[in-house]
Amino acid sequence: DVKVTQSSRYLVKRTGEKVFLECVQDMDHENMFWYRQDPGLGLRLIYFSYDVKMKEKGDIPEGYSVSREKKERFSLILESASTNQTSMYLCASRFTGTQTYGYTFGSGTRLTVV
Amino acid sequence: AQKVTQAQTEISVVEKEDVTLDCVYETRDTTYYLFWYKQPPSGELVFLIRRNSFDEQNEISGRYSWNFQKSTSSFNFTITASQVVDSAVYFCALRSNTGKLIFGQGTTLQVKP
Secondary structure, three states: OOOEEEOOOEEEEOOOOOEEEOEEEOOOOOEEEEEEEEOOOEEEEEEEEOOOOOOEEOOOOOOEEEEEEEOOEEEEEEOOOOHHHOEEEEEEEEOOOOOOOOEEEOOOEEEEEO | OOEEEOOOOEEEEEOOOOEEEOOEEEOOOOOOEEEEEEEOOOOOOEEEEEEEOOOOOOEEEOOEEEEEEHHHOEEEEEEOOOOHHHOEEEEEEEEOOOOOEEEOOOEEEEEEO
């Protein structure tokens, strides 16, 4: 089974801190995605990456950046955390060679910024 | 613009009742894919079904069934004889031609014993 692993399940950070959320997938998927999930808003795309060193802005990229130096790892960076970035963050990956399942999601990181 | 709307925020039913979760989508693409995911309290999104725009056949998998109607841009999900374990947040999603998944707001289903 494909696994998408997010390094932390729960995280508490202070306002102004630089925060790294890590996501690793183990099946050589080209595409990787970062979403944030808020009640009543569903999942909104922050950034995605088609392949190594490639990145594209999603619908809500402000306040975030990403890094994809290796194919298996896609990092989401909050340059200066703010309270409005308190949310659930979900990472996903996708192998472009098949349309069967498409996307595999991690278990999420619940980030609280105080 | 591409958009997915799940108008039902929360639904509460008693066990063994049938329940339908609505999903309406907007897209200008002629080829697209629609998905349903389940998110139990553990948080991980669980894939339920994928349907492409050329396949309008309804699908049944056990107690789950899906009704795809291009004419009304809807992809509704029905759970027959609901069970407590069906309690979760359910998301409908549309895959754009760039590969991005666009999600609806989600419907929280509570099945009471």
